[in-house]
Amino acid sequence: MADLSPIDTRRMLDLVEAQRADGLIRNPEITVCVACRNEEANAEAIAAAITERMESVDADFDIIFIDNESTDRTVEIVKSLCARDPRIKLIVNTRNFGQMRSPTHAIYEAGGRAIISMCADFQDSPALLPEFVRRWRAGVPIVLGVRQSEKSGAALTAVRSMSYKLQETFGDYKIIPNATGFGIYDAAVVNAIKQLNEPDPFFRGLLVETGYAIETIPFKRPARAGGKSNNNFFTLLDFALNGLAGSSAGLLRAPLYVAFAFAVLTMVCLAGSVFAAFTGRSVQLWLFAAMLEGQFTMLFLFLGLLGVQVRLIADRTRNQPLVLERERVNFPDDYRQA
Template identity: 80%
Template sequence: MNMTLPLKSRPEVTVCIACRNEEANAEAIAAAVCEKMESVGADFDIIFIDNESSDRTVEIVKGMCARDPRIKLIKNTRNYGQMRSPTHAIYEAGGRAVISMCADFQDSPDLLPEFVRRWRAGVPIVLGIREREKSGLILSAVRSMSYAMQRRFGDYQIIPNATGFGIYDAKVVRAIEQLNEPEPFFRGLLVETGYKIEQIPFARPPRAGGRSKNNFFTLLDFALNGLAGSSGNLLRAPLYVAFLFGLLTAACMLGAVWAAFAGQSWQLWLFAAMLEGQFTLLFLFLGLLGVQVKLISDRTRNQPLVLEEERVNFPPDYKGTASTPEYEKAGTGV
């Protein structure tokens, strides 16, 4: 028998906080979240998900768990990256709505009351949009390139400067979990669901403590993973290249015929046609292979996002929002 926590015992909202080496921020972010959620009378709990911290983050969160039953902890067996770990926490959340944010105050807790109010008013997804921020030339170039490639090749358009910080109704979380993405680019998947999205711009606050875990390589990896995970068109790109080389091959063949009739040297034309024909076959093969890889991926995606080492403050019958379809019968915030 599949045991689930009764609806009346479930929190209205679960706040999921991703962290790694955030000993300087863990207690402060929990206190800020509690203050903002209590200000709108929300029944809530908080899930910290730790991605293999090497400092005192886990110890500090466990101390908070001992003092406040609303605070929970999931400790991963290793570092599962910036996409899989936060998404796992969202799937394990028990609230009728889920808020996702980071522990370092880059996602402003001041927006939480407005998130809850808009969700209660019937909006299934509300996202905080960071105002344009100053960054180095290289990081700005990578960010611009990522958005440009998403617009050109993406199966759906992501929202620039949306990091995933926001509130999502239970039915949205459930729809995304059913996609069974092994590397979930969550902010892109929110758009893919087709549910209405409202945006709230906010200025990026300074870090409260610690150092950013991102650098050029982690941001580039995140951008490439997001593009690969949200774009079937990218896998078909070699087919378009093959078509262009096919046109060049045909043009060179016509050039060889013209040169032969005109008494000109036709050997170079024929050599170019043969060379471009080989590229045509190569890119055609790569394009067909890419389409097959996409089909195989769609049919076989079935792996856990993370492996958990430990859970703290989770009741035995606590069940994630994503696997609780009875919310649709009982009514949600939307």
């Protein structure tokens, strides 16, 4: 990635100082948020790819890397990028806050009138960035990239399939399959989601929950510049379960439906015992089955009511930071979301 010349840097600083003197705060048109963890092989390449694509559409932009406790040279490399280009910013977390909270925190801290979210490992194609910007400028509040295919083993495919099926069955809103959250969102959409104060935000689901119009763009996953993915079966399973729990109040009510089914079976068995008594047959098995099913009815009824109460408590007590920051680089004091 080419360095800014001293003349370009001086002009940029003069412009900022002039705007501060006028009492104005100028934010970029687009902020690109890049989530990373142990991506020393990809950090510089993804920054160069983003810069090239964003400059091709004449966009006033900046880039926020958020590092989720890397143990390699990722932070060191991104800091060097920050020193060479003031448009590149860095947030370093105090620890690993997970795949939901860390990227969302960067999105909330973005200053652009639109925000693009993507990963540093090239699972999201930088080639789509100009089209994202074009559609957003045309008035579309949310544009998402949808992967056309996923090359993964049978276990990961099964987990992904199960996740989508459960969310479709129990979810409060429809999830877009193979849309990971890679896309562009208007700042108004981000502000609406931020007001929800979700402690573990399933961001791709929350985008749908807002009700804003969504357009999708299919794409093929590009090749990584280097290294290997941090995701495995267990991290993806955890992500799927957290997403399902965060986007589905219906799942917490599922035990109530099971309780209703057992209640119906209890009534059937009681009716069978009455019929057996009138016909001179043994009623013991019927009564035993009714008693057993009645106990299951009470058990699942209790679990269902408990689940509903947990959901209500969660809705009323959402008030915690998504991450704790160790440091920031290249964030001016007057940087804020438009």
